[in-house]
Amino acid sequence: MRVAQDLGKRSKSKRELPPIHLWNPDLCEGVDMRIGRDGTWYYMGSPIGRKPMVRLFSTILRREEDAHYYVVTPVEKVRVIVDDAPFVAIYVDAEGEGPDQKLTFRTNVDDLVIAGPEHPIRVVIDTETGEPSPYVHVRDRLEALIGRSVFYELVELSVERVLEGDPVYGVWSNGGFYPVGAYVDTVDDETADGEASKGEDREDARTN
Structure with missing residues (x-):
């Protein structure tokens, strides 16, 4: 060959x-x-x-x-x-905080990439399973799939911001903010049902 x-x-x-x-x-x-x-x-x-x-x-x-x-x-x-992306991001290093933070990724082929306007992070959510597939741009039309353990590190580094009226979690890098997940309400269905039941009981008490 x-x-x-x-x-x-x-x-x-x-x-x-x-x-x-x-x-x-x-x-x-x-x-x-x-x-x-x-x-x-x-x-x-x-x-x-x-x-x-x-x-x-x-x-x-x-x-x-x-x-x-x-x-x-x-x-x-x-x-x-x-099968997915040509590279895999296997390591991330975070330096600084807030908008000054820089996230440096290392790929499985030893490319080093600082996420930012020229190397944005994006997350695609599977509509059937809800599983996230995060990527970081490496060069030209080539991206790296961010490994699961590295993505968990990004989640740990994420902060909440309001974008277009909706709260989202994301990470800062090199002046850019990149969403990694939507805001999740901590009130579960059981709690909500319980609160609704209490409201109905109070309404019944007032009418009796």
Whole structure:
């Protein structure tokens, strides 16, 4: 596979991202590449166990206008099936407080991203299960799925604000505020039913 060969040639300069926006090679058919929801890369059905190779692949990953992902070199490109997001945020560091707070995420391929206007956080709620899927923008059209334990840390750091008339919980980072969940009323149904029952009893007492 020429993609792997080209990557090997670039291993010495892997700290710099290649200019993949300048490359427009032909599509190479018949190559099965996939990224699982947990960030594991697969080649022809088998996981790629070498982290340096995964890191190199991640530097030449591109999402194009057709919404598909491709590993791109100057001579060819291979489509990559992505189960969710191409990266996973596995660590977050919080520095400062309030609007001055900065949240720095580290991904499974060692990218460091400071959340903010250029790298916003968003949370998608599954309409059927109610489960949140949080993401942070990494670069271009690429995002990282925020891991569950990291998301719990964000929830711990969240503060309440009123947005468009509704209270929400969110986190500050680099001057931006990013909702991580809606305000939840602490009065449960049983308590509400009890209060309603007491109100009815008081109404009956007044009429008797």
